[in-house]
Each structure stands twice: as C-alpha cells, then as structure tokens.
Amino acid sequence: xxxxxxxxxxxxxxxxxxxxxxxxxxxxxxxxxxxxxxxxxxxxxxxxxxxxxxxxxxxxxxxxxxxxxxxxxxxxxxxxxxxxxxxxxxxxxxxxxxxxxxxxxxxxxxxxxxxxxxxxxxxxxxxxxxxxxxxxxxxxxxxxxxxxxxxxxxxxxxxxxxxxxxxxxxxxxxxxxxxxxxxxxxxxxxxxxxxxxxxxxxxxxxxxxxxxxxxxxxxxxxxxxxxxxxxxxxxxxxxxxxxxxxxxxxxxxxxxxxxxxxxxxxxxxxxxxxxxxxxxxxxxxxxxxxxxxxxxxxxxxxxxxxxxxxxxxxxxxxxxxxxxxxxxxxxxxxxxxxxxxxxxxxxx
Ligand code: HEC
Ligand code: HEC
Numbered sequence: 001x002x003x004x005x006x007x008x009x010x011x012x013x014x015x016x017x018x019x020x021x022x023x024x025x026x027x028x029x030x031x032x033x034x035x036x037x038x039x040x041x042x043x044x045x046x047x048x049x050x051x052x053x054x055x056x057x058x059x060x061x062x063x064x065x066x067x068x069x070x071x072x073x074x075x076x077x078x079x080x081x082x083x084x085x086x087x088x089x090x091x092x093x094x095x096x097x098x099x100x101x102x103x104x105x106x107x108x109x110x111x112x113x114x115x116x117x118x119x120x121x122x123x124x125x126x127x128x129x130x131x132x133x134x135x136x137x138x139x140x141x142x143x144x145x146x147x148x149x150x151x152x153x154x155x156x157x158x159x160x161x162x163x164x165x166x167x168x169x170x171x172x173x174x175x176x177x178x179x180x181x182x183x184x185x186x187x188x189x190x191x192x193x194x195x196x197x198x199x200x201x202x203x204x205x206x207x208x209x210x211x212x213x214x215x216x217x218x219x220x221x222x223x224x225x226x227x228x229x230x231x232x233x234x235x236x237x238x239x240x241x242x243x244x245x246x247x248x249x250x251x252x253x254x255x256x257x258x259x260x261x262x263x264x265x266x267x268x269x270x271x272x273x274x275x276x277x278x279x280x281x282x283x284x285x286x287x288x289x290x291x292x293x294x295x296x297x298x299x300x301x302x303x304x305x306x307x308x309x310x311x312x313x314x315x316x317x318x319x320x321x322x323x324x325x326x327x328x329x330x331x332x333x334x335x336x337x338x339x340x341x342x343x344x345x346x347x348x
Pocket of ligand 2: 111113114115117118215216219220221222223224240241242243244250256265266270271272273282290
C-alpha cells in the first residue's frame with residue numbers, strides 16, 4: 001500500500017465514520033438541498049407558464065372589473081338609492097323615457113344597455129369604466145370641453161334619438177352617481193383595459209354592403225328582424241332585440257353610425273350571447289361589411305351642421321362632408337380608410 005492508497009483508504013474510513021456519527025444532520029442537509037433545487041425548477045416552470053398565459057390572455061388579466069352592489073357596502077342610504085336608480089335608468093331606459101315611459105316620452109324606446117352591455121359594466125362591451133376618470137375632456141366633435149352630463153346627453157339625443165335631460169334632474173343626477181360609483185377605483189385620466197370600444201384593424205379595401213347583407217341574413221336577422229326592426233317584449237315597454245335601423249333606431253349623428261364604432265362593437269359582442277372579445281364569431285372583415293350594410297339602411301336624420309367646427313379634427317370615418325382632405329364622402333363612410341389616415345398623418 002503506497003502513501004496515496006493509505007491516504008484514500010483512511011479518507012474512506014473517515015467518511016464512513018463521519019456519516020455514521022452524523023447521519024441525522026446529513027439527511028436533513030440532503031433534504032434541504034433537494035427541496036431548494038425542486039422549488040427553483042418549479043418556479044422557473046410557473047414563470048414560463050405565466051408568461052405564456054399572459055400572451056394568450058392579456059384580455060382577462062388586467063381588464064377592468066366593475067364594482068358590485070352586492071359586495072360593496074358603500075355607498076349607503078340616499079346615495080346608494082341614487083346609484084341603484086342610475087343603474088336602472090341605464091338598463092331599462094325605455095321604461096322611464098321610452099314611448100310609454102314613466103318619467104317622459106322622449107326617446108326612441110332603446111335602452112342605454114342595448115349598446116353599453118350589462119348596464120355599462122361588460123369588458124369590451126362599450127362599458128363606462130373610463131367615464132368618471134376621463135371627463136370632463138376635450139371633444140373634437142363639439143370643439144369644447146365636455147362633462148359627463150354633456151356626454152350622457154349626446155347619447156340621449158343621438159343614440160336614443162331623443163331629448164337631452166336637465167342636468168339638475170333627479171334622473172341625470174342618478175346616472176351621474178352611477179357613473180361615479182362605477183369608476184371609483186380608476187385613477188384620473190386612465191383608460192382601463194377593455195373599457196369603451198377598442199379599435200379594429202382597418203381593412204385595406206372598402207367595406208362592402210352587399211357582402212354585409214349576407215352576414216346580416218345569416219348571423220343577425222334571427223334576432224334583429226328582416227327589416228332591422230328588432231322585437232319588443234310582450235308589454236311593449238322595452239325591446240327584447242333592439243332595432244338596427246328604421247324610425248326607432250339610433251340617428252345618423254350617433255356613434256354607431258360611424259363604421260369603425262359599429263364594426264368594433266359587433267366584432268366584440270355580436271351575435272349576442274355567442275361572441276365575446278376572446279371568442280369573436282365574425283371575422284373583422286365580416287364585421288366591417290355588416291356595419292356597411294346596416295349603416296346604408298334608412299334611419300332618423302339629425303342636423304349636424306354644428307359638429308366638428310374644426311374640420312381638420314374630423315375622424316377618418318365621419319360620414320358627412322365637409323372634410324379637410326379631398327377624399328370623397330363615400331370613401332369616408334365605407335373606406336378604404338388607410339389612405340385617409342395616412343394623408344391626415346402627413347398633414348400634421
Ligand atoms: C345605439 C347605441 C348606443 C346607445 C343606445 C347609447 N350609447 Fe352611449 N355610446 C355609444 C357609442 C358608440 C359610444 C362611443 C364609444 C367610443 O367611441 O369609445 C358611446 C359613448 C358613451 C359615453 C362615453 C364613454 C367614454 O368612455 O367616453 C357615455 C357616458 C355614454 N355613451 C352614455 C350613454 C347613456 C347614458 C345612454 C342612454 C341614455 C347611452 N349612452 C346610449 C353608443 C350608444
Ligand atoms: C341571439 C340574438 C342576437 C343576434 C343573433 C344578434 N344580436 Fe345584436 N343584439 C342582441 C341583443 C339582445 C342586443 C341588446 C343587448 C342588451 O340590451 O343587453 C343586441 C344589440 C345590438 C346592437 C346595439 C343596439 C342597437 O340596436 O343598435 C347592435 C349594433 C347589434 N346588436 C348588431 C348585431 C349584428 C350586426 C348582428 C349580426 C352579426 C347581431 N347583432 C346579432 C341580440 C342579438
């Protein structure tokens with residue numbers, strides 16, 4: 001046995017002795033190392049999975065979630081009654097202001113909720129998440145700073161083809177209280193994810209009313225009717241299926257009369273109960289085409305001579321002349337919008 005062998009044998013014996021004498025702390029040591037390593041591996045995996053589901057689900061993760069009156073003990077008393085009344089006014093507007101309304105007969109019989117789904121709380125359903133945080137705001141259509149009352153009345157006069165409410169009225173104050181309560185947790189100036197209407201990709205062709213008619217017949221007509229007239233409930237107090245055109249629909253000064261807004265609302269929400277932002281049922285092209293079809297049908301007219309006093313601020317899909325560019329009205333209404341948007345950018 002040379003010195004080296006002697007050394008290793010000695011070492012070996014020493015190791016066995018060491019293990020025998022200290023096996024409990026050693027075992028604990030091994031377990032700790034094993035646990036630490038497996039935790040590191042696990043957290044690496046979850047992080048990878050998180051990153052993946054982030055990519056797939058950005059829409060659900062940080063999307064605005066409305067407060068719930070069931071869960072929120074505030075507001076109390078009179079203020080709570082106002083919020084609840086406001087919510088009812090949004091969900092069942094026709095019961096108060098429709099042709100048989102209990103407060104006045106001053107609207108077309110549609111509900112705010114027909115276009116602001118779930119009383120303005122549904123993500124991607126044209127909700128009110130940003131309203132309290134972002135008004136008063138400058139609006140190019142009136143070239144003035146507009147407050148919440150003014151914006152609500154815009155929809156009364158255009159989307160509901162009706163009359164504006166008095167700012168001091170019980171009903172307007174209730175709608176205001178509701179909007180304030182809905183937006184309570186949104187920082188000033190912030191547009192939460194999924195609020196309002198998202199922008200769709202602009203198609204590189206004009207939207208086609210003929211193709212849109214086919215989409216309408218196969219995917220919309222069963223609820224909204226062959227003449228776009230919708231269907232009332234049994235007691236004629238509200239629509240089960242709201243009208244899309246004709247005398248009881250929104251007028252041609254309404255937001256939905258612009259192709260981009262209509263296509264976005266429908267792409268993210270229609271057919272009702274079947275489509276959602278994460279699972280749209282139409283292609284974007286079909287949404288643009290059906291928008292072109294519906295918005296080429298007859299509807300009430302609003303005198304809009306006062307709109308966009310600064311004509312250079314008109315949005316690309318504003319359907320009425322005059323324009324700051326030389327593109328024809330038809331192109332502003334149906335597209336292709338890309339050249340209009342590019343020309344506007346160049347002039348800025
Ligand atoms: C026919 C559809 C329709 C109806 C009915 C309707 N609205 Fe609107 N509303 C719109 C559209 C479209 C917009 C613009 C959304 C956008 O461009 O982001 C809008 C915008 C708004 C906004 C501003 C939202 C924001 O984030 O800037 C408020 C507030 C509003 N509506 C309130 C109401 C109220 C109150 C009623 C009922 C009296 C009502 N709306 C009825 C279609 C409608
Ligand atoms: C299953 C029935 C159903 C189908 C199919 C359907 N919708 Fe709707 N739609 C509704 C209902 C119900 C509402 C109102 C939602 C509410 O008040 O909560 C609505 C609201 C709307 C609105 C806003 C209110 C208005 O009347 O202007 C538009 C625009 C619209 N739908 C377009 C379409 C288009 C375009 C299609 C086909 C791609 C379609 N819908 C298919 C049931 C349907």
